[in-house]
Amino acid sequence: MPHLKMTDMNKTYGATKALTSCRIELFPGELHVIMGANGSGKSTLCKILAGSVKPDSGTITLDGRKVDISDPKAARNLGVSIFYQELSLSRNRTVAENILAKDLPTRAGFVDVKAVMAQAAQAFAPFKEVAGDGFDLSARVGDLRPDQRQLVEIAKAFAGDADIFIFDEPTSALDRAQTEAFFKELDRRKAEGAAIVFISHRMEEVFEIGDRVTVIRDGESVSSASLADTTRDRIVAEMVGGESNTGVFADPPQAPAPGKVRLALQDLSSRRLRDVSLTLHAGEILGLGGLHGQGQSDLLRALFGLEPTTGDVLLDGTPIALHSPRRAIRGGFGYISGDRQTEGAITGRSIFENVVPIHLFKSRQHILRRKTLQADVDRVLQILATRHGGTGLPISSLSGGNQQKVIISRWLMDDTEVLLLDDPTKGIDLKTKLELFELIRSLADKGMAILLYTSEDAELLANSDRILVFNNGRIVRELAGADRTRLMLTRAAFEAA
Amino acid sequence: MMKRPFLRAMPPYLPVLVILICMFALNGLAEPNSLSAYALKGLVSTYLALMFLAVGQTLVIFAADIDLSVGAILGLVNVTLVSLMQALGDTAGAIMLSMLLAVGVGAACGALNGVLVVILRLQAIVATFATSVLFLGLALFVMPVAGTPAPRLFWRTFGGRIAGIPFAYFVLAALLLMIFLLARSRFVQRLLTVGDDQLAAFQTGLPVNSIRVRGYIMCGVFAALAGLCITGDTASGDPNVGGLITLNSVAATVLGGAALSGGVGTLFGSVLGALVIGSVGSLVFFLGTPSEWQNLVQGLTVLAALMVGILFSGKARA
Numbered sequence A: 001m002p003h004l005k006m007t008d009m010n011k012t013y014g015a016t017k018a019l020t021s022c023r024i025e026l027f028p029g030e031l032h033v034i035m036g037a038n039g040s041g042k043s044t045l046c047k048i049l050a051g052s053v054k055p056d057s058g059t060i061t062l063d064g065r066k067v068d069i070s071d072p073k074a075a076r077n078l079g080v081s082i083f084y085q086e087l088s089l090s091r092n093r094t095v096a097e098n099i100l101a102k103d104l105p106t107r108a109g110f111v112d113v114k115a116v117m118a119q120a121a122q123a124f125a126p127f128k129e130v131a132g133d134g135f136d137l138s139a140r141v142g143d144l145r146p147d148q149r150q151l152v153e154i155a156k157a158f159a160g161d162a163d164i165f166i167f168d169e170p171t172s173a174l175d176r177a178q179t180e181a182f183f184k185e186l187d188r189r190k191a192e193g194a195a196i197v198f199i200s201h202r203m204e205e206v207f208e209i210g211d212r213v214t215v216i217r218d219g220e221s222v223s224s225a226s227l228a229d230t231t232r233d234r235i236v237a238e239m240v241g242g243e244s245n246t247g248v249f250a251d252p253p254q255a256p257a258p259g260k261v262r263l264a265l266q267d268l269s270s271r272r273l274r275d276v277s278l279t280l281h282a283g284e285i286l287g288l289g290g291l292h293g294q295g296q297s298d299l300l301r302a303l304f305g306l307e308p309t310t311g312d313v314l315l316d317g318t319p320i321a322l323h324s325p326r327r328a329i330r331g332g333f334g335y336i337s338g339d340r341q342t343e344g345a346i347t348g349r350s351i352f353e354n355v356v357p358i359h360l361f362k363s364r365q366h367i368l369r370r371k372t373l374q375a376d377v378d379r380v381l382q383i384l385a386t387r388h389g390g391t392g393l394p395i396s397s398l399s400g401g402n403q404q405k406v407i408i409s410r411w412l413m414d415d416t417e418v419l420l421l422d423d424p425t426k427g428i429d430l431k432t433k434l435e436l437f438e439l440i441r442s443l444a445d446k447g448m449a450i451l452l453y454t455s456e457d458a459e460l461l462a463n464s465d466r467i468l469v470f471n472n473g474r475i476v477r478e479l480a481g482a483d484r485t486r487l488m489l490t491r492a493a494f495e496a497a
Numbered sequence B: 001m002m003k004r005p006f007l008r009a010m011p012p013y014l015p016v017l018v019i020l021i022c023m024f025a026l027n028g029l030a031e032p033n034s035l036s037a038y039a040l041k042g043l044v045s046t047y048l049a050l051m052f053l054a055v056g057q058t059l060v061i062f063a064a065d066i067d068l069s070v071g072a073i074l075g076l077v078n079v080t081l082v083s084l085m086q087a088l089g090d091t092a093g094a095i096m097l098s099m100l101l102a103v104g105v106g107a108a109c110g111a112l113n114g115v116l117v118v119i120l121r122l123q124a125i126v127a128t129f130a131t132s133v134l135f136l137g138l139a140l141f142v143m144p145v146a147g148t149p150a151p152r153l154f155w156r157t158f159g160g161r162i163a164g165i166p167f168a169y170f171v172l173a174a175l176l177l178m179i180f181l182l183a184r185s186r187f188v189q190r191l192l193t194v195g196d197d198q199l200a201a202f203q204t205g206l207p208v209n210s211i212r213v214r215g216y217i218m219c220g221v222f223a224a225l226a227g228l229c230i231t232g233d234t235a236s237g238d239p240n241v242g243g244l245i246t247l248n249s250v251a252a253t254v255l256g257g258a259a260l261s262g263g264v265g266t267l268f269g270s271v272l273g274a275l276v277i278g279s280v281g282s283l284v285f286f287l288g289t290p291s292e293w294q295n296l297v298q299g300l301t302v303l304a305a306l307m308v309g310i311l312f313s314g315k316a317r318a
Helices: A041-049 A072-075 A093-098 A113-130 A146-157 A176-191 A203-209 A232-240 A296-303 A327-331 A351-355 A355-361 A370-383 A398-410 A430-445 A457-463 A487-493 B005-009 B014-028 B039-064 B069-089 B093-119 B124-142 B154-157 B165-184 B187-195 B198-204 B208-233 B245-255 B267-286 B291-313
Strands: A004-013 A016-026 A031-035 A059-064 A066-068 A080-083 A164-168 A195-199 A212-217 A219-226 A261-269 A276-281 A285-290 A312-317 A333-337 A419-423 A448-454 A466-469 A472-479
Touching: A004 A041, A016 A031, A016 A041, A031 A041, A031 A327, A031 A466, A041 A072, A041 A080, A041 A164, A041 A195, A059 A195, A066 B005, A072 A080, A072 B124, A072 B198, A080 A093, A080 A146, A093 A113, A093 A146, A093 B039, A093 B069, A113 A176, A113 A430, A113 B291, A146 A164, A176 A195, A176 A203, A176 B165, A195 B165, A212 A232, A212 A355, A232 A487, A261 B267, A276 A448, A276 A472, A285 A430, A285 A457, A285 A487, A296 A333, A296 A448, A296 B154, A327 A333, A351 A355, A351 A398, A351 B165, A355 A398, A370 A398, A398 A430, A419 A430, A430 A457, A457 A487, A466 A487, A472 A487, B005 B208, B014 B267, B039 B069, B039 B165, B039 B187, B039 B208, B039 B245, B039 B267, B069 B093, B069 B208, B069 B245, B069 B291, B093 B124, B154 B165, B165 B187, B165 B267, B187 B198, B187 B208, B198 B208, B245 B267, B267 B291
Parallel strands: A016 A219, A031 A195, A031 A212, A080 A164, A164 A195, A285 A448, A285 A466, A333 A419, A419 A448
Antiparallel strands: A004 A016, A004 A059, A059 A066, A212 A219, A261 A276, A261 A312, A466 A472
16 A cells, blocks of 8 residues: 555646646655656645645545645654755754754753754764765855755755655755765665655666656656666656647747857856857857756856856857946847846836836936937837837736837847847746747847747747757757757756766 | 854854944043943943843844834833832732733734734734834823833832842843843744745744744733833833834844844844944943934944944845
8 A cells, every 4th residue: 555645636826737637656665756847747746745835636645544734844744854956944054953943952942952963963974974075064054065055955854753755856966976875865764664755857866766757747647657667768758748749839940041150158157057168140049948947047147247157258259258237238138037027127117118228228328318219119119019008108017928028129229139038938828928939030030149048848949940958057968950859858858967 | 165264153243242342442431430330230221121122123033024113012011011000009019910911011012013914914014113103002092191100119129239239230130041041942043044034944844924923922022021121210101212212123133243134143142232222322422422413423323333243244234
């Protein structure tokens, strides 16, 4: 009998279905891998089990008894412990306090400092040898390196007396020795009878340590099998599904004859990027693919001067130093973020005021002459077919898609040579999405060079002339021509570790 | 990655301690008598209320909340206490009972703040500002006109001495003992964890809402204890006694090294911060600043102290 069973789990976020009748069974003493492409619902499923997300419907049974997991505390009481991908640490507390944050040992209401240190040392013992320089149980977590923080989150998940452990991408920042130490601890827990849920995009390690695998596609569990009975290719095929390109998005575009090289990067590195080299031609849409958060956004933000980098950036053959957005804008870069509210729209101001700022900055105008500008503003908004009731209305009167059009129009008042699109269609309805991509293509046809990152693989495939697949800050593969399929993209994202 | 090991090993309240010593030195230069035992006792008993208030404020600020009604709670407790003592008589037992009830009033005020901010999710700054007006209104209802005297036994004890030691020092010792214990309590550790990253604390399984509400209740209790002190110091009831003291408690907390964004700070630092604000007041006095300039000089000195604190810790804290 399974130790834990989740059946018919449903969860929607607004209009998006995150989970549809998803099910999973966990047996004691097994390491159960969940595989799925971007946005398939893996993390949502885990968060439901950990109590930090509430399902719309579904049944969870523990040892045959129906249970209700209303919040993280309830999950803990049932013996469920989770490692969060985005970490759940307090930066200003010490390592020891973080590891034991769930249950600081106390004596008569007072924190028992000796017990804290002793228990934390015990919980961290498996990783002590591999923690590296500057690590100390009394160090502030905010002062640690990313890999050390990840180890702290792992030790925190293991602390206490849970018998169901969930690990959502636990090894992304770890080096080989740290990963080995972690796997050894997983084996020990398995031998003690714990059930472990494991999410990873590193196919090798999945086969190295996994017992069974459940594949999730578009929020549905499509298969559960023993890892000994399956293959990498089969898992990838199941993640992708039958059709090559699903949904409204068409097949990849015919690559146009490449124009001249507009942008060239040589060994660009930053906090999150490792030796990124690429060339971008005029009139080309170059897609950045791979699993979420592998450096795609970081590259776009770095090019816009938002993050410090090393390496060379050549714009039209001339080196350019990108140390601030002001410099990048003057150099001909434009950046559009999917987070319109925080990084795009000037909320509470008019449409007019939302179109002109880049123009005013580039033309070094300090006095705004509305009459002379109005014609230009109307012109660019017309190009974009933006529906609005007058440029004097606040931008918040528009729908998300039309707001994004207004923000794009900022960059069309003057020549923009390289447009950086950072998940530009986030939260926008399908019809407007199609319009936006049509528009982006028409900009490329006029000679603009475009770097596109989108969190939806179908969009990326349907709109990119070439796709660079990212993994852990590196470009691991380039997909062009007939290789631009969901299967190839998913395989590249998962296999090329 | 051992960055600046010296600074990391330094206690968080060191900057404010240095500032405090400087303020005492300046006071001493301006008027040697300001460091006499008598003057120090005066400083302590006048600013005990602010010290208690700063500790209460620090507890909510630890959790990234704020309470702008502490001054009004103090005023309400002051008039409630004086009215109760007048009604119940001036025996020791009646006074003790009145004090207990007054602390209960403070806790209730804090609980109201906690429910509004945490459960009903009103913005802390605005909600506690609104309750401060409410508490002031209640205080005016309890005692419409200032000036009802406190019983002789009450203020004589507060202003007096036991075994030759001023009573205010016993209160100060009690406060220090309380913060010594609080700083080691699981409650305060949890407040700090919640203030550091509320989502992380929730995902860790901490009862975030209940921790924050309890923070507000404790803040109300400390505001009430401050109210007891101010009643002992002024020996009378005055609904408007709160005045500017609320923002002084916030300033003391920030001077003491706490971050308004939560998760950082020490209770001891806030007590020192309150003393710095007190010594600024006395410095202005001892310098013989003309009365029309006193506010200006006081404001500038607090600003300067804040800047020194930032230079020390190497970064501006929001």
